[in-house]
Amino acid sequence: MTALLNVQNLSVRFPIKRRWGQTSWLYAVDDVSFEVQRGETLAIVGESGSGKTTAALGVARLVANSGGTVGLGGSDFLALEGEALRKARAKVQVIFQDPYSSLNPRLRAEAIVREPMDSLGTLPVAERPARVAELFKQVGLRPEQMKLFPHQFSGGQRQRIGIARALATNPELIICDEAVSALDVAVQAQILNLLRRLQRELGLTYLFISHDLGVVQHMSDHIAVMYMGKIVEHADRLSLFNDPRHPYTKALLSAVPSVDQKRKVERMLIPGDPPDPLNPPAGCRFASRCPLVEDACRAAQPPLDAVAADHKVACIKA
Amino acid sequence: MTEPLLKIENLRIELALRSGQAPVIDDLSLELNAGETLSFVGESGCGKSMTALAIMGLLPEKVGSIAQGRILFQGNDMAQMNSSQLRAIRGNEISMIFQEPMTSLNPVYTVGEQIAEVLRRHKGMNKRDAWKRAIELLDAVRIPNAKARISDYPHQMSGGQRQRVMIAIALACSPKILIADEPTTALDVTVQAQIFDLLRDLGRETGTAIILITHDMGAVAEMADRMVVMYAGRKAEYGPVAPVISHPRHPYTKGLISCVPHLLAELTEERPDLTEVPGIVPSLDSFGVDACLFASRCYLADDKCRSKRPPEIVFGDQSSACWKADQI
Ligand SMILES: Nc1ncnc2c1ncn2[C@@H]1O[C@H](COP(=O)(O)OP(=O)(O)OP(=O)(O)O)[C@@H](O)[C@H]1O
Ligand SMILES: Nc1ncnc2c1ncn2[C@@H]1O[C@H](COP(=O)(O)OP(=O)(O)OP(=O)(O)O)[C@@H](O)[C@H]1O
Ligand code: SF4
Ligand SMILES: [Mg+2]
Ligand SMILES: [Mg+2]
Numbered sequence: 178m179t180a181l182l183n184v185q186n187l188s189v190r191f192p193i194k195r196r197w198g199q200t201s202w203l204y205a206v207d208d209v210s211f212e213v214q215r216g217e218t219l220a221i222v223g224e225s226g227s228g229k230t231t232a233a234l235g236v237a238r239l240v241a242n243s244g245g246t247v248g249l250g251g252s253d254f255l256a257l258e259g260e261a262l263r264k265a266r267a268k269v270q271v272i273f274q275d276p277y278s279s280l281n282p283r284l285r286a287e288a289i290v291r292e293p294m295d296s297l298g299t300l301p302v303a304e305r306p307a308r309v310a311e312l313f314k315q316v317g318l319r320p321e322q323m324k325l326f327p328h329q330f331s332g333g334q335r336q337r338i339g340i341a342r343a344l345a346t347n348p349e350l351i352i353c354d355e356a357v358s359a360l361d362v363a364v365q366a367q368i369l370n371l372l373r374r375l376q377r378e379l380g381l382t383y384l385f386i387s388h389d390l391g392v393v394q395h396m397s398d399h400i401a402v403m404y405m406g407k408i409v410e411h412a413d414r415l416s417l418f419n420d421p422r423h424p425y426t427k428a429l430l431s432a433v434p435s436v437d438q439k440r441k442v443e444r445m446l447i448p449g450d451p452p453d454p455l456n457p458p459a460g461c462r463f464a465s466r467c468p469l470v471e472d473a474c475r476a477a478q479p480p481l482d483a484v485a486a487d488h489k490v491a492c493i494k495a
Numbered sequence: 496m497t498e499p500l501l502k503i504e505n506l507r508i509e510l511a512l513r514s515g516q517a518p519v520i521d522d523l524s525l526e527l528n529a530g531e532t533l534s535f536v537g538e539s540g541c542g543k544s545m546t547a548l549a550i551m552g553l554l555p556e557k558v559g560s561i562a563q564g565r566i567l568f569q570g571n572d573m574a575q576m577n578s579s580q581l582r583a584i585r586g587n588e589i590s591m592i593f594q595e596p597m598t599s600l601n602p603v604y605t606v607g608e609q610i611a612e613v614l615r616r617h618k619g620m621n622k623r624d625a626w627k628r629a630i631e632l633l634d635a636v637r638i639p640n641a642k643a644r645i646s647d648y649p650h651q652m653s654g655g656q657r658q659r660v661m662i663a664i665a666l667a668c669s670p671k672i673l674i675a676d677e678p679t680t681a682l683d684v685t686v687q688a689q690i691f692d693l694l695r696d697l698g699r700e701t702g703t704a705i706i707l708i709t710h711d712m713g714a715v716a717e718m719a720d721r722m723v724v725m726y727a728g729r730k731a732e733y734g735p736v737a738p739v740i741s742h743p744r745h746p747y748t749k750g751l752i753s754c755v756p757h758l759l760a761e762l763t764e765e766r767p768d769l770t771e772v773p774g775i776v777p778s779l780d781s782f783g784v785d786a787c788l789f790a791s792r793c794y795l796a797d798d799k800c801r802s803k804r805p806p807e808i809v810f811g812d813q814s815s816a817c818w819k820a821d822q823i
Contacts, residue, residue: 224683224684224685224686225654225683331775333775361538361539361710361775361776362538362710362751362754362755363538363750363751363754363771363772363775364775365754365755366754366755366769366770366771366772367771367773369756369769370768370769370771373768388683388684390684390758391713391755391756391757391758392756394756394758394759394762395756395766395769396756414762415762415763415764418758418759418762419761419762428685429684429685430758431688432684432685432687432688433684433688433713433758434688434691434711434713434714434716434717434718435713435716435717435757435758435759436712436713436715436716436740436752436757437757437758437759437760438741439760439761440758440759440760441760444688444692446685446688446689446692447685448639449639450653450655450656
């Protein structure tokens with residue numbers, strides 16, 4: 178297998194204005210590396226503010242990075258310019274959380290779906306209407322709905338439009354940032370099934386961000402767990418869910434209520450809140466809330482080391 | 496059997512629409528006993544919040560009204576009470592926490608001032624006692640270092656802490672019923688777990704009955720004793736949580752449970768597609784019709800379902816409003 182996406186040492190920082198004109202840097206993503214194989218799904222999980230969206234935006238060049246490389250199908254995506262960049266951009270598309278605000282309310286559905294083809298020029302103009310019709314069919318919308326405006330669709334249908342738009346340029350990598358979080362469970366199931374069917378049919382690669390661990394378990398092949406801008410655990414699906422090693426991952430999984438009666442995990446409560454991201458601790462970033470913490474944890478940042486095949490953990494006690 | 500704390504009988508709430516009156520709640524009956532947790536589940540727009548607002552006497556003015564039925568709180572019909580009687584119950588005996596803690600807290604007052612204000616208004620406490628009690632309450636909802644944090648403004652707290660402040664305010668008058676409308680939807684799972692543990696302990700310690708509104712079946716399974724599944728303003732299914740989840744008697748309940756990818760105890764390579772419930776909740780205009788409102792989405796529907804509203808069919812202490820309940 179070849180990696181479609183190869184991210185090495187990616188960092189993204191934001192300037193935060195302080196009093197007296199000083200600026201501090203918030204490292205939203207701090208030296209993160211991962212690969213995603215073609216046709217697979219890597220899920221990114223972690224609590225709010227841990228840097229999931231920023232990491233994805235960094236990969237897609239939708240936010241400026243402050244270090245690192247993003248290999249996309251062998252080319253150095255962050256170094257591309259001009260025509261080469263335009264071509265590569267067509268290969269990476271994003272589906273956002275909010276199907277309401279991410280669609281232009283003044284455009285008809287067909288124009289919304291067509292827009293990426295127009296701006297990236299991926300198809301001769303004459304072929305675009307047929308492609309739009311094909312995309313509508315692919316995501317389960319009816320042809321007569323092409324003429325409607327976003328407000329005339331339900332939430333689930335709007336998300337289908339978002340998916341059709343993301344597919345318009347024949348992308349290889351699709352970033353789904355909380356793509357089903359705003360939907361009711363029944364509609365969510367339809368969209369998740371659709372995403373998996375499209376992946377099988379088109380060989381798509383997904384970077385799948387979600388806070389719903391049930392959804393992640395269903396959708397992912399690999400999972401990266403983020404905490405304060407760092408990946409603390411990275412594993413294949415079975416290893417992560419059946420044998421979590423990082424105390425944060427364990428706490429996260431134990432917090433999820435489930436209808437599965439057999440799933441009786443001892444709840445591991447983590448006290449307090451994450452530390453101020455502008456003043457991250459010197460050692461392990463989880464140390465202030467970790468039940469296993471010892472002095473060595475606070476001294477140096479634990480590296481993301483392999484503990485088994487396809488399973489890396491950044492914890493000296495793992 | 497002792498009298499339930501809250502008893503809703505054949506409640507019908509109508510909303511004024513441009514097209515006429517629509518029953519946003521249609522013939523709803525349920526009971527809540529002291530000390531228990533009852534969950535309302537269902538998709539968006541099914542009437543969960545509307546039921547909660549009716550119990551609080553907070554239906555949107557001029558738009559919503561109780562057209563029929565009774566809401567008996569300790570035997571007294573709230574549907575017949577005037578606004579000052581309702582106000583005496585609201586906040587004192589029945590209180591509510593909402594989904595978005597930031598919008599329900601006032602940003603210009605410290606959290607201590609806001610808790611103390613409730614105590615002074617409802618309990619007639621003096622300033623000093625109210626402040627002391629506010630610290631105890633913050634402590635009770637497990638805000639570390641309550642003495643210092645009480646002078647924080649809402650924006651200085653995390654989302655989970657703000658929600659805990661809301662719970663402290665809701666608990667200020669030791670209510671008999673606490674209504675929690677999606678109290679953790681905006682929060683991380685680890686924080687959600689803390690809030691759920693807190694609610695459960697408080698219920699146990701104080702005997703407060705809890706109505707938990709949620710769309711998360713996992714949360715229902717973990718938190719509630721009994722549940723009401725609502726669909727399009729009607730009660731689809733009702734009963735103790737364990738039997739309803741292990742053997743739902745309504746196709747809608749069954750769909751709600753099986754369309755969600757739940758975390759599994761033993762994960763395997765296998766990953767079948769999720770069950771799909773096609774379609775969406777009908778719009779308010781069609782809530783009143785004499786038919787099963789789920790029929791357009793139901794895999795069992797026949798002509799009878801489409802032409803006659805199903806009655807409530809009882810199975811022990813479980814019940815289902817479905818013509819085919821015995822086939823499920
Ligand atoms: N444009 C920005 N300017 C300054 N800080 C930002 C900006 N975008 C994000 N951040 C900060 O970067 C950190 C990571 O944010 P990010 O949105 O990536 O988190 P996330 O994991 O996606 O969270 P959520 O689950 O809430 O979506 C947070 O501390 C956030 O406040
Ligand atoms: N103030 C209002 N005026 C008119 N219609 C309203 C009003 N509030 C709610 N509704 C309508 O009443 C119906 C029931 O709403 P309700 O808020 O009870 O749903 P819910 O089950 O709580 O949904 P959600 O899960 O989205 O919170 C919906 O169709 C809604 O659009
Ligand atoms: S009454 Fe008929 S349509 Fe309604 S849920 Fe039962 S089987 Fe389905
Ligand atoms: Mg995000
Ligand atoms: Mg609601």
